Amino acid sequence: MLLLTRKFPFGRLIQLFYGRLLGSLALDGTCFGDGMHREEYIESLRTELLDLVEHHLSPVAIRYGYAETPLETNIKWRPQVLILGNYSSGKSTLINDFLGAKVQATGQAPTDDSFTVITWGDSDSPEESIGVVEERDGKFLLGDPEYPFEGLKKHGQRFASHFRLKKVNSPFLKNLALIDTPGMLDSVTERDRGYNYQEVIGDLAQIADLILILFDPHKAGTVREAHTSLRDTLPARTFEDRVVFVLNRIDECASLIDLLQVYGTLCWNLSQMTGRKDIPTIRLTYSPNASQNSGTDREAAGENGFLHFLDNQRDTLKASIQEAPRYRLDNLASFVETHADRLSHMLEALRNYRRRMLKFRLGSSVLGLVASLGLAAAGVFGLMFTGIIGGPDPVLLGGGGGGIALVLWILWMTIVTRYLAGRKHRKIMNSPDHLTPLDNQTRRDSWRAVTAEVKDFLRKTDGKFALNQVSSDFNNIVLVRDNGCREIREALKELDGIPGMPHHSVGDAEEVPVSTQESGPALKRA
Numbered sequence: 001m002l003l004l005t006r007k008f009p010f011g012r013l014i015q016l017f018y019g020r021l022l023g024s025l026a027l028d029g030t031c032f033g034d035g036m037h038r039e040e041y042i043e044s045l046r047t048e049l050l051d052l053v054e055h056h057l058s059p060v061a062i063r064y065g066y067a068e069t070p071l072e073t074n075i076k077w078r079p080q081v082l083i084l085g086n087y088s089s090g091k092s093t094l095i096n097d098f099l100g101a102k103v104q105a106t107g108q109a110p111t112d113d114s115f116t117v118i119t120w121g122d123s124d125s126p127e128e129s130i131g132v133v134e135e136r137d138g139k140f141l142l143g144d145p146e147y148p149f150e151g152l153k154k155h156g157q158r159f160a161s162h163f164r165l166k167k168v169n170s171p172f173l174k175n176l177a178l179i180d181t182p183g184m185l186d187s188v189t190e191r192d193r194g195y196n197y198q199e200v201i202g203d204l205a206q207i208a209d210l211i212l213i214l215f216d217p218h219k220a221g222t223v224r225e226a227h228t229s230l231r232d233t234l235p236a237r238t239f240e241d242r243v244v245f246v247l248n249r250i251d252e253c254a255s256l257i258d259l260l261q262v263y264g265t266l267c268w269n270l271s272q273m274t275g276r277k278d279i280p281t282i283r284l285t286y287s288p289n290a291s292q293n294s295g296t297d298r299e300a301a302g303e304n305g306f307l308h309f310l311d312n313q314r315d316t317l318k319a320s321i322q323e324a325p326r327y328r329l330d331n332l333a334s335f336v337e338t339h340a341d342r343l344s345h346m347l348e349a350l351r352n353y354r355r356r357m358l359k360f361r362l363g364s365s366v367l368g369l370v371a372s373l374g375l376a377a378a379g380v381f382g383l384m385f386t387g388i389i390g391g392p393d394p395v396l397l398g399g400g401g402g403g404i405a406l407v408l409w410i411l412w413m414t415i416v417t418r419y420l421a422g423r424k425h426r427k428i429m430n431s432p433d434h435l436t437p438l439d440n441q442t443r444r445d446s447w448r449a450v451t452a453e454v455k456d457f458l459r460k461t462d463g464k465f466a467l468n469q470v471s472s473d474f475n476n477i478v479l480v481r482d483n484g485c486r487e488i489r490e491a492l493k494e495l496d497g498i499p500g501m502p503h504h505s506v507g508d509a510e511e512v513p514v515s516t517q518e519s520g521p522a523l524k525r526a
């Protein structure tokens with residue numbers, strides 16, 4: 001409870017969180033086994049984090065041109081799970097299975113060429129069966145500020161006509177939204193989409209809290225699009241936390257050997273994609289419904305006996321998806337960390353710029369003053385010695401000399417100093433890297449992310465802005481960066497450490513007994 005005594009921007013967050021936590025514990029020792037309590041805690045932490053972004057980071061980000069829209073615009077909506085995969089890999093079937101109704105169209109061959117955001121919508125009567133209660137088009141979805149998709153407008157009309165919203169009264173959607181995507185195709189057909197598919201995927205991946213990538217046994221090697229879209233857009237450190245690989249439709253493998261071959265091919269391709277030697281966890285799943293409907297339920301017919309030895313990791317996947325709100329907290333924490341870090345670097349550079357320019361102007365004005373006084377004195381004495389002016393009247397001499405010195409100093413300041421300051425400003429604009437120390441990779445990375453914004457701000461203001469305002473903004477952001485971020489991490493760690501409050505990492509699930517941290521297929525226990 002040490003955290004409670006600290007005085008940080010997060011004092012309120014921590015107090016609120018732990019206050020409720022302790023209150024609940026006192027009332028009911030078993031509260032953590034109760035999903036509702038856990039959801040409430042996650043929700044209050046989420047609200048506080050958004051509050052922090054809205055009140056501490058966004059105003060500063062907008063003031064200095066770091067962001068054009070408030071930073072929270074893209075993160076304030078509900079947690080999202082993005083579902084990617086080859087065409088016909090079973091994305092829509094998986095979604096329908098989880099929702100408990102046929103909400104998305106399914107079928108062999110490329111079926112759906114739209115991005116569908118599926119979110120919670122209340123039905124008129126509680127008895128109504130699960131289904132779509134409201135449907136809206138892409139124009140609405142891209143224009144309504146309630147949703148975080150305004151940034152996707154840049155992908156044009158063709159994309160807008162392939163983007164839609166469905167509200168479904170399925171309890172599965174109470175705390176999250178799913179995004180179904182058109183299947184990945186090969187590069188030739190890709191050109192006909194009419195919008196840049198990979199960029200759209202990249203933008204959606206950035207706001208998604210969890211990304212499922214589905215493969216099926218027929219196309220286990222097709223990872224080109226997934227590779228380009230995700231590796232280029234997701235920050236490297238969040239890639240592994242956010243992405244879940246799924247080998248779906250495994251019931252269609254002819255035998256265990258067939259499955260192992262497919263699995264091996266997929267592992268090889270994934271290791272090429274991730275650039276790592278270790279194999280990411282791959283979930284092995286199939287849809288019992290689809291399997292029966294397609295008449296390939298060879299497990300029941302006894303043909304496909306190998307399925308008896310494997311866990312269908314459908315439930316594991318479901319549990320992972322339902323953990324999306326928890327991933328959202330992690331992502332929000334990373335979001336705050338990244339932006340606080342970059343913003344503080346930007347402000348540090350602006351503060352250093354202003355300090356340097358003020359120091360330069362001060363130095364120049366002192367030099368100008370000394371030079372003006374010297375020149376004025378020399379001039380007055382020169383005129384006296386050459387007899388151009390008469391007797392040495394000290395008042396007249398002092399006044400005349402002072403006047404000349406003042407004129408010279410004003411000329412110095414308005415012409416020489418202004419010229420030299422302009423030259424210095426241009427020099428800094430040409431090589432801004434010297435504004436702050438760049439002694440490690442983290443600093444170099446954050447600097448690369450804000451260099452353009454720093455230059456833009458200096459160009460727009462012509463280098464004229466208040467030093468004390470920048471310094472005070474810098475100090476506040478540093479407080480968020482150093483203390484606030486640490487406290488968020490501590491709060492998240494403690495949340496995970498409390499007994500009865502399991503945190504499923506992407507590789508974990510409660511219901512399935514086999515350790516899912518292993519990367520091999522999940523064998524059933526005897």
Ligand SMILES: Nc1nc2c(ncn2[C@@H]2O[C@H](COP(=O)(O)OP(=O)(O)OP(=O)(O)O)[C@@H](O)[C@H]2O)c(=O)[nH]1
Pocket residue numbers: 085086087088089090091092093094105106107108109110111112113181182183184248249250251252285286287288290291294296
């Ligand atoms: N046997 C079997 N068939 C499946 C499974 N999952 C999906 N299918 C079938 O595979 C076909 C394609 O499934 P969809 O869910 O439409 O696939 P999709 O990935 O949404 O396809 P696109 O939207 O076209 O990219 C459908 O006919 C499904 O019935 C499965 O686990 N086993």
Ligand SMILES: [Mg+2]
Pocket residue numbers: 091092093104105106111112180181
């Ligand atoms: Mg589909």
